Amino acid sequence: MVDWSTLDTVFLDMDGTLLDLHFDNHFWLEHLPKRYAEHHDLHPQQAKDTLIPMIMAERGSLNWYCTDYWSDRLSLDITRLKAEVGDRIGYRPHVPEFLQSLRKGGLKSVIVTNCHPDPLALKLQRTGLDRHVDDIVSSHDLDKPKEDREFWQALATRTRYRHDRTLMVDDSFPVLESARDAGIRQCLAVLAPDSRQPAREPHAEIPGIHHFDEILPALRCLAPAKGSTRV
Incomplete structure (x- = not known):
């Protein structure tokens, strides 16, 4: 499934890959409509019927992920509202062991996320995820979402990597297709985000x-053969 022996770098999505997507789904589908209804004096279902099509219309664009965009458009403090349900932020199963094994195996681990810097800071505060990887890159810093093939070209200016020695792990099929089309040789989907x-x-x-x-057993077999990250 993964040829670990050919890899130097592992790019990792965050939400739905390292962290449970339940937080984000709950926020956008339940908590935000609730707060929007309260703010505009609407019935909760009426709020959902208004919000969901509006949100889905931005799917795949940088606006879809942008806290500032939605705060301005909805006249709500999205970052503050996310913090209200921050107790739902958590790791997916076996993530700490996986990240530890990447480090022991000498592989460079980089979180490559569409998450806006403000909720990203909240999630790092809650999980300490930044202590377990070598770098974190938000698509907002590169002005392109991961779904855009040009994102991967811009990413190369931020973190050095070889397409033929890199693995991309993500729960989004469009993102993985974009990475594959940009030349990243190995891609892996998370099916239960x-x-x-x-x-x-x-x-x-x-x-x-x-x-x-x-995939942990094969990765752990690789670990003793490597002493340090190669890029």
Whole structure:
């Protein structure tokens, strides 16, 4: 599923890959409509019927992920509202062990996320995730979402990597397709990003896992053969 022996770098999505997507799904589908209804004196279902099409219309764009954009458009402090349900932020299964094994194996680990810097700071504060990886890059710093093939060109100006020696792990099929089309040789899909929702069907061309324990044994076998990160 993953040829660890050919890798120098592992790019990792955050929400739905390292962290449980339940937080984000709960916020956008339940908590935000509730607060929006209170703010505009609407019935909760009426708020949902207004918000969901508005949000979905931005899917795949940088606006879809931008806290500032939604704060301005909805006249609500999105970062503050996210903090209200911050107790739902948490790791997906086996993530700490996986990150530890990447480090022991001498592989460079970089979180590559579409998350806006403000909620990113909240999630790092809650999880300490930044202590377990070598770098974190937000697409907002590069002005392109990961779904855009040009993102990967811009990423190369921020963190050095070789396409043929890099693995991208993400729960988004469009992002993985974008990475693959940009030349990243190995891609891996996470099929169970939300702990409260059923797993998705696999991608026709990109291998997938439900949890990291499915690939940990092979990674751990690699660890003694490497002393340090090679890039």
